[in-house]
Amino acid sequence: MTRVLTVNPTVPEADLLTAAAAVIRSGGLVAFPTETVYGLGADATNAAAIERIYAAKNRPASDPIIVHIAALDHLAGVALNLPDLALELARTFWPGPLTLVLQRHPNIPATVSAGRDTVAVRMPSHPVAAGLIAVSERPIAAPSANTFSRPSATTAAHVLEDLGGRIDLILDGGSASIGLESTVLDLTGDPVVLRPGVVTVEQLRVLIPEVQVRSQYLALDETAEAPGQLIKHYSPHAEMRLFDGDPAAVLQRMQSEARERSARGERVGIMTIESERSHFSDFPAEVISLEAEAAGMGAQLFAALREFDQRGVQVILARLPAAGGLSTAIRDRLIRAAEGRIIRVE
Numbered sequence: 262m263t264r265v266l267t268v269n270p271t272v273p274e275a276d277l278l279t280a281a282a283a284v285i286r287s288g289g290l291v292a293f294p295t296e297t298v299y300g301l302g303a304d305a306t307n308a309a310a311i312e313r314i315y316a317a318k319n320r321p322a323s324d325p326i327i328v329h330i331a332a333l334d335h336l337a338g339v340a341l342n343l344p345d346l347a348l349e350l351a352r353t354f355w356p357g358p359l360t361l362v363l364q365r366h367p368n369i370p371a372t373v374s375a376g377r378d379t380v381a382v383r384m385p386s387h388p389v390a391a392g393l394i395a396v397s398e399r400p401i402a403a404p405s406a407n408t409f410s411r412p413s414a415t416t417a418a419h420v421l422e423d424l425g426g427r428i429d430l431i432l433d434g435g436s437a438s439i440g441l442e443s444t445v446l447d448l449t450g451d452p453v454v455l456r457p458g459v460v461t462v463e464q465l466r467v468l469i470p471e472v473q474v475r476s477q478y479l480a481l482d483e484t485a486e487a488p489g490q491l492i493k494h495y496s497p498h499a500e501m502r503l504f505d506g507d508p509a510a511v512l513q514r515m516q517s518e519a520r521e522r523s524a525r526g527e528r529v530g531i532m533t534i535e536s537e538r539s540h541f542s543d544f545p546a547e548v549i550s551l552e553a554e555a556a557g558m559g560a561q562l563f564a565a566l567r568e569f570d571q572r573g574v575q576v577i578l579a580r581l582p583a584a585g586g587l588s589t590a591i592r593d594r595l596i597r598a599a600e601g602r603i604i605r606v607e
């Protein structure tokens with residue numbers, strides 16, 4: 262049985278945090294909202310609890326987990342040999358959606374990091390996340406609270422859909438406001454962005470002009486070399502097809518492909534933006550329109566992918582947005598949801 266407790270997202274009730282912290286301290290699993298997406302938390306110092314995270318998510322043992330802390334003082338208890346740059350970045354972006362990969366402290370069992378001698382650390386800003394970590398008096402290891410390779414959960418209902426019956430407790434604090442995951446920045450060598458996210462590469466360049474971005478997408482069997490770079494990730498059950506190119510030509514191509522597929526009897530989904538919705542008004546398709554502006558689109562993206570599955574579509578047609586700023590993260594999630602299927606339209 263998975264208990265669900267509704268918590269005030271801005272001023273979480275002390276008794277609820279105490280109850281959730283008791284579950285964490287006894288080695289249980291608690292899903293909780295962060296400002297990015299829901300996390301599936303366990304005591305990061307308890308190897309048996311970490312094993313339960315991998316089992317609940319069906320997560321491969323090769324994919325390491327982020328450790329969440331609630332104060333800068335906690336950093337030295339989870340990571341060793343902190344570079345000055347880490348502290349500078351932490352002071353600039355924490356609490357918030359930046360994850361730093363550092364040398365792992367022996368307080369954190371190797372299983373958190375899939376056997377690596379590094380650890381990914383982030384200080385979330387969401388009051389429920391921060392409160393839970395503080396009251397637990399433990400660093401909390403938490404991947405996104407979804408079944409492995411599914412879209413991240415941005416509401417408690419998404420968590421229940423994937424993990425109901427497999428975890429102890431869900432703190433329901435409403436929708437995660439940002440809706441996209443943190444940026445993962447590796448500082449164990451030359452600084453490199455491993456996952457584009459909410460803190461943009463442009464923002465990072467201000468402090469780290471030489472920052473690199475690892476951009477290639479790898480096939481499933483290459484996971485051990487590059488955790489988190491799986492091409493198949495954030496996937497709806499439907500096949501996702503992305504269209505890239507001249508906007509008017511893309512629109513036409515999506516219209517003709519939707520018509521052809523639906524004529525063949527396929528259930529078609531179209532993901533578009535509000536200003537283009539009218540182009541699909543009498544279409545034989547399930548249409549979901551998102552805000553055109555990146556912050557709004559990012560907040561709605563994962564919920565939309567799950568909604569298409571709820572509506573039983575077999576294929577989702579969508580435009581690939583141009584890179585830059587937060588759109589770089591949106592592009593990354595879409596490309597992985599589509600397992601790399603991009604159709605270039607001239």
Ligand code: TXA
Nearest residue numbers: 297299300325326327379380381404405442443488489
């Ligand atoms: O916004 C977020 O980051 C959310 C919330 C819950 O904090 N968490 C999240 O966790 O997205 P997850 O497990 O879904 O993604 C963590 C990413 C993965 O790509 C993983 O491979 C990478 O971080 N990662 C974790 N530890 C790492 C390490 N030691 N070295 C390299 N990559 C690491």
Ligand code: MG
Nearest residue numbers: 404405406413
């Ligand atoms: Mg995830």
